[in-house]
Amino acid sequence: xxxxxxxxxxxxxxxLLSVAEELKLPLLQIARRAEQTQLAGAPDLTAAADIRTTAxxxxxxxxxxxxxxxxxxxxxxxxxxxxxxxxxxxxxxxQLDGYAKNYGVELELHIAGRYGTVMAHRHGLExxxxxxxxxxxxxxPAQESPQLKLQLATHRSRYGIVAGLYxxxxxxxxxxxxxGRRLQRHSRQPLLELSHASGAGVFVADAILQAMHxxxxxxxxxxxxxxxxxxxxNNQLQLV
Amino acid sequence: xARILLIEPDYILARSYYEALSQAGHQxxxxxxxxxxxxVADDIKPELIILELQLVEHSGVEFLYEFRSYPDWQRxxxxxxxxxxxxxxxxxxxxxxQLNIQTYLYKPQTTxxxxxxxxxxxxxxxxxxxxxxAGRRQKQRMxxx
Numbered sequence: 001x002x003x004x005x006x007x008x009x010x011x012x013x014x015x016l017l018s019v020a021e022e023l024k025l026p027l028l029q030i031a032r033r034a035e036q037t038q039l040a041g042a043p044d045l046t047a048a049a050d051i052r053t054t055a056x057x058x059x060x061x062x063x064x065x066x067x068x069x070x071x072x073x074x075x076x077x078x079x080x081x082x083x084x085x086x087x088x089x090x091x092x093x094x095q096l097d098g099y100a101k102n103y104g105v106e107l108e109l110h111i112a113g114r115y116g117t118v119m120a121h122r123h124g125l126e127x128x129x130x131x132x133x134x135x136x137x138x139x140x141p142a143q144e145s146p147q148l149k150l151q152l153a154t155h156r157s158r159y160g161i162v163a164g165l166y167x168x169x170x171x172x173x174x175x176x177x178x179x180g181r182r183l184q185r186h187s188r189q190p191l192l193e194l195s196h197a198s199g200a201g202v203f204v205a206d207a208i209l210q211a212m213h214x215x216x217x218x219x220x221x222x223x224x225x226x227x228x229x230x231x232x233x234n235n236q237l238q239l240v
Numbered sequence: 241x242a243r244i245l246l247i248e249p250d251y252i253l254a255r256s257y258y259e260a261l262s263q264a265g266h267q268x269x270x271x272x273x274x275x276x277x278x279x280v281a282d283d284i285k286p287e288l289i290i291l292e293l294q295l296v297e298h299s300g301v302e303f304l305y306e307f308r309s310y311p312d313w314q315r316x317x318x319x320x321x322x323x324x325x326x327x328x329x330x331x332x333x334x335x336x337x338q339l340n341i342q343t344y345l346y347k348p349q350t351t352x353x354x355x356x357x358x359x360x361x362x363x364x365x366x367x368x369x370x371x372x373x374a375g376r377r378q379k380q381r382m383x384x385x
Contacts, residue, residue, distance in 0.1 A: 007292060021323075022347055025250060025323075028347065028348055029250070029256075032253060032256035032257070032351075033252065033256055033354060034366070035256070035260075035351055036256045036260055036352060039259075039263060039352060039353070040259070063348050066325070067325065067327065070327060070328075071327075079327070079330055123326055151245045
């Protein structure tokens with residue numbers, strides 16, 4: 001995502017962005033055809049529902065990748081607004097629910113407590129959480145001892161309000177994330193302990209958060225391990 | 241049931257939207273581009289338009305400028321159902337307000353069910369607006385008299 005080494009990375013980023021935009025169309029066609037099959041009451045509704053959920057998840061990944069690129073290229077126009085973290089987590093949960101069911105992952109929402117609002121790019125924050133969630137949903141069942149639980153949660157830390165995804169799997173560590181970032185351009189499977197695939201959703205989330213001047217990091221929530229981001233709380237917003 | 245002009249350039253997506261809206265009881269007339277849409281609108285007198293902004297040759301915004309320039313079409317409800325993402329759309333929000341657009345749906349995140357619901361909602365708003373507008377017009381006439 002960086003633009004450190006001259007013009008070439010920007011050119012290829014622009015090309016990849018067009019490819020991503022182009023890919024959205026067939027994925028959208030598949031998703032809507034499958035939904036129409038469901039609405040028309042076809043005999044095998046389960047298959048149509050699975051096709052639709054999978055196509056929508058792929059569409060979200062491509063769309064969020066495109067958003068990450070756009071945010072990085074046009075960070076000056078970042079629309080920052082007061083955002084309720086709980087409502088972003090709720091909306092992300094709504095988007096991930098069907099996909100989690102497809103993979104047999106139990107998705108929980110843990111937003112108890114009053115966290116007020118933070119200043120953030122709402123759409124970007126939601127996209128980052130959804131990308132991260134999709135990657136973890138795919139990854140959990142492939143692990144040696146799969147524990148198919150994932151929690152979208154928020155809590156307060158001394159640095160601000162943390163929003164992230166948590167699971168009982170100890171593979172979600174800062175070291176795994178660090179290694180993954182290092183290997184991302186060089187390995188087909190950079191998050192070796194975590195995902196059997198490329199784990200692209202984690203890196204898309206990472207890129208979106210970076211573009212919003214936030215960081216993806218490892219954190220704990222009760223006894224769960226997870227990845228999330230710290231959103232600086234704003235005392236003035238608490239008065240609103 | 242309403243007559244809906246569906247301006248959608250992609251054939252396969254247009255078919256899905258056509259089927260879902262027809263199944264919901266609406267009469268749907270598809271058009272792939274802005275020129276055809278203007279001709280069709282003149283012919284069928286739609287009650288609502290669903291519009292993609294990314295069209296071939298003339299954009300959806302050009303279509304709207306042309307369409308809204310006719311007095312008959314200035315108040316007709318138009319739903320933007322588009323591939324243009326919210327982040328980019330934010331920059332032209334003011335412009336679309338001028339063009340009297342109330343509903344924007346981001347296509348990749350809008351299910352058929354959500355599209356049908358948005359259409360029904362828009363038609364219901366339009367129906368409640370119409371008697372009020374008629375009432376207002378009558379009142380104005382009485383005041384003038």
